[in-house]
Amino acid sequence: MQIFRSHHELQNHLLSEKEKGYSIGFVPTMGALHQGHISLLDLCNSKCDVSVVSIFVNPLQFNNKEDLAKYPVQHEQDLSLLRQNSCDVVYLPERNDILGNEIENIHLNLGDLDQVLEGKFRPGHFDGVVQIVHRLFKIIQPNIAVFGEKDLQQVAVIKQLQKSFYPDVLVLVAPTKREPNGLAMSSRNMQLSDSGKMKAAAVFDSFLMAKTMFNSLPASKIIDTVTKKIKEHGLEVEYVSIINPETFKDLNKTDKKNMKAYICCAVICEGVRLIDNYCLTDD
Numbered sequence: 001m002q003i004f005r006s007h008h009e010l011q012n013h014l015l016s017e018k019e020k021g022y023s024i025g026f027v028p029t030m031g032a033l034h035q036g037h038i039s040l041l042d043l044c045n046s047k048c049d050v051s052v053v054s055i056f057v058n059p060l061q062f063n064n065k066e067d068l069a070k071y072p073v074q075h076e077q078d079l080s081l082l083r084q085n086s087c088d089v090v091y092l093p094e095r096n097d098i099l100g101n102e103i104e105n106i107h108l109n110l111g112d113l114d115q116v117l118e119g120k121f122r123p124g125h126f127d128g129v130v131q132i133v134h135r136l137f138k139i140i141q142p143n144i145a146v147f148g149e150k151d152l153q154q155v156a157v158i159k160q161l162q163k164s165f166y167p168d169v170l171v172l173v174a175p176t177k178r179e180p181n182g183l184a185m186s187s188r189n190m191q192l193s194d195s196g197k198m199k200a201a202a203v204f205d206s207f208l209m210a211k212t213m214f215n216s217l218p219a220s221k222i223i224d225t226v227t228k229k230i231k232e233h234g235l236e237v238e239y240v241s242i243i244n245p246e247t248f249k250d251l252n253k254t255d256k257k258n259m260k261a262y263i264c265c266a267v268i269c270e271g272v273r274l275i276d277n278y279c280l281t282d283d
Contacts, residue, residue, distance in 0.1 A: 001082060002088070004090070007139045033078045035177055055092045056132070059095075072190045091136075117239060118154070118266070120239075121266060145158075145171050183203070183204060206229045214280045239264075242280065243262055245262050
């Protein structure tokens with residue numbers, strides 16, 4: 001496994017790999033890696049010749065400075081985990097290597113996508129994601145990029161970026177990886193106590209309940225029931241919504257028949273903000 005801190009050196013290395021005819025796969029991360037990230041790397045390795053993982057805590061996507069300060073950083077553990085799981089290249093840049101003079105601010109028209117759910121509760125979040133992923137794509141020029149379904153709305157934003165600027169990059173989406181109790185794997189889980197992790201598992205339990213009710217109850221009633229169940233476990237609820245994943249519009253305002261639907265939520269547990277989603281309809 002090779003580690004690069006300079007994007008110039010990384011680009012030179014990847015250019016030499018491409019000249020050999022190798023395809024490049026890319027997994028962007030903010031570090032604090034777990035088995036969810038490894039599932040993305042596994043998918044990447046299965047689809048390309050050279051896997052690249054970036055580790056960079058993007059300050060532009062945090063609208064809360066305290067949240068940024070608390071975000072876990074554990075580079076040595078991350079590198080060890082990547083070595084054990086067949087990562088070929090790690091891009092671990094200093095802040096200025098990403099945010100220096102070469103960064104190009106772009107405008108991406110997301111329509112209403114950045115006005116609902118995460119966009120509503122985290123103003124500027126998706127613009128920050130777009131700027132850094134654009135920068136990383138421009139540096140790495142991957143053939144394939146892999147993201148996790150847990151960040152469902154972010155994936156939709158990335159697909160907009162891909163269509164507008166990187167039509168030759170194939171964006172793959174890996175299923176959410178969960179703990180045995182159903183809690184979606186997240187770097188933020190490291191900030192929870194054991195009892196907090198048990199409480200947070202109520203989110204997935206409520207999703208399973210929602211799926212059993214989906215065909216018989218209106219979306220508004222399901223949302224009320226899920227919200228009540230989550231709050232009963234001592235969690236603060238920012239939002240619960242049932243949406244069409246193509247438009248992210250609330251199904252309370254549309255016909256849910258013959259339509260794919262996801263339930264999405266953001267909750268606060270022990271001061272830690274967690275997001276999750278789950279498909280309520282059969283594929």
